[in-house]
Amino acid sequence: MKKKVLLFSLIVTALILAACAPAAPMMVATPGSMTAKNPEAAHMMEPITAPNVQPATESIGGKPLKFRVENGVKIFELTTKAVQWNILKGVTVTAYTYNGTVPGPLIHVTEGDHVRIIVKNELPEPTTIHWHGVEVPNAMDGVPGVTQDPIQPAGTFTYEFIAKPAGTFMYHSHFDGDVQVGAGLYAPFIIDPKEPETNPPAVDKVLMLSEWRTKDGKTYAAMPVSGMEPNYFTINGKAFPSTETITVKKGEIVRLRLMGIGQLIHPMHLHGMPFKIVATDGHPVPEVAQLTKDTISVAPGERYDIEFIATETGQWMLHCHILHHTTNDNVEPGGLMLVINVVE
Ligand SMILES: [Cu+2]
CATH class of the missing domain: 2.60.40.420 (Cupredoxins -  blue copper proteins)
Incomplete structure (x- = not known):
């Protein structure tokens, strides 16, 4: 008798569990997402x-x-x-x-x-x-x-x-x-900051990194998705050689505020002079923790403030080290490059 009761309660429990489980995975929309106008194409x-x-x-x-x-x-x-x-x-x-x-x-x-x-x-x-x-x-x-x-x-x-x-x-x-x-x-x-900086850099530039896809006169939102890959890469909306040249006097401090606003990671490499990472995502890095580097990967959404002293005169490149990103529609040089021109 006890066995029958146990078996019966097991079956009931299994039925309840089956009824509670969703028949199919629930569709959860990403906040802010919109249904494609054309169901044939996302x-x-x-x-x-x-x-x-x-x-x-x-x-x-x-x-x-x-x-x-x-x-x-x-x-x-x-x-x-x-x-x-x-x-x-x-x-x-x-x-x-x-x-x-x-x-x-x-x-x-x-x-x-x-x-x-x-x-x-x-x-x-x-x-x-x-x-x-x-x-x-x-x-x-x-x-x-x-x-x-x-x-x-x-x-x-x-x-x-x-x-x-x-x-x-x-x-x-x-x-x-x-x-x-x-x-x-x-x-x-x-x-x-409310309190002005004691030693502000002579040059303070924002560099926003992004990507574009343009084919046959049409523009598409570039993304790391098959068929949607970028063929142009821009700093502040311009591809090299249309990117800005940053001119600085020898001995001056340069701050570059790198911002990843595309959908790809860009390891930005500076020629000639190492830099320090002085802020990450807007927040200051204590001096003892400031890494000295010459390449910094900027992921989508990230910001890095880097600073260096322009100790060497010359035309120094700052560029992405995923070298395909230094092309314009597969032609080198282009894309994520700019010149830092250190003058006497
Ligand atoms: Cu890149």
């Missing part, structure tokens, strides 16, 4: 397009964004829009931008500043902005479907927060990020 496979895309009116991205002050609040205005962006002589991409440039304009503030950023969306699709690494209130974090509704085409949204901590940060789209960020919706965000 959204990332579609070219970047927008009606009446015009050539960019500016040729250099990442310039400081002007602001106005009202009642102690620094007010910045951003407009997301598509433009034709030149990455190299004879090579133009269709880019999604902040204010018409790649990268978008630099937001440069001081720790503790009250900032308000008014975003107007002139893209043909929704968007949001995430303040990458900045310690913002949750409602300002820019994740569609989680912390806010997407900003619809022709819509606006106002972000407001106290800028903290001091350091090297970025802002970028968080809506269809695999497409929109690759298409150009990224920019630097620098928060200076």
Whole structure:
């Protein structure tokens, strides 16, 4: 009798467990993801397009964004829009931008500043902005479907927060990020410390690393996916030799703020002079812990502030050491290279 009861309870337990288990794996959407418009092709496979895309009116991205002050609040205005962006002589991409440039304009503030950023969306699709690494209130974090509704085409949204901590940060789209960020919706965000630096570098540059895919006059969001691989690689929206040459006087301190905003890792190598890693992801590295290196791998989302003294005159290369990334559409030299010109 006892055996029968035991067998019966075992069967009941098994039935309950079977009923509770899901019949098929649950589909969990990535926050902010969007269903492909064309079920035959994932959204990332579609070219970047927008009606009446015009050539960019500016040729250099990442310039400081002007602001106005009202009642102690620094007010910045951003407009997301598509433009034709030149990455190299004879090579133009269709880019999604902040204010018409790649990268978008630099937001440069001081720790503790009250900032308000008014975003107007002139893209043909929704968007949001995430303040990458900045310690913002949750409602300002820019994740569609989680912390806010997407900003619809022709819509606006106002972000407001106290800028903290001091350091090297970025802002970028968080809506269809695999497409929109690759298409150009990224920019630097620098928060200076409240106490000015005692020995600021003579040269202080942001270098945002990213990738592009352009074929037959169409632009696609580059990604490490078969058929979507990049064929151009850019520093601040430009491929070598269209990248900026950084000129510095012998003996001066150079700070480079490397930012990985593409979808590939880039081991950036400096010729001629070693550097120290003085900040990681915006946070200062104590002096005793600062590694001396000549190559630093910058992964997507990471920032490294590196500093060196320009001790040797000459034209010194800074380039990615995945050497395919120093090509333009498979032709060397190109891509992630720039010259640091140390003069007397
Ligand atoms: Cu690389």
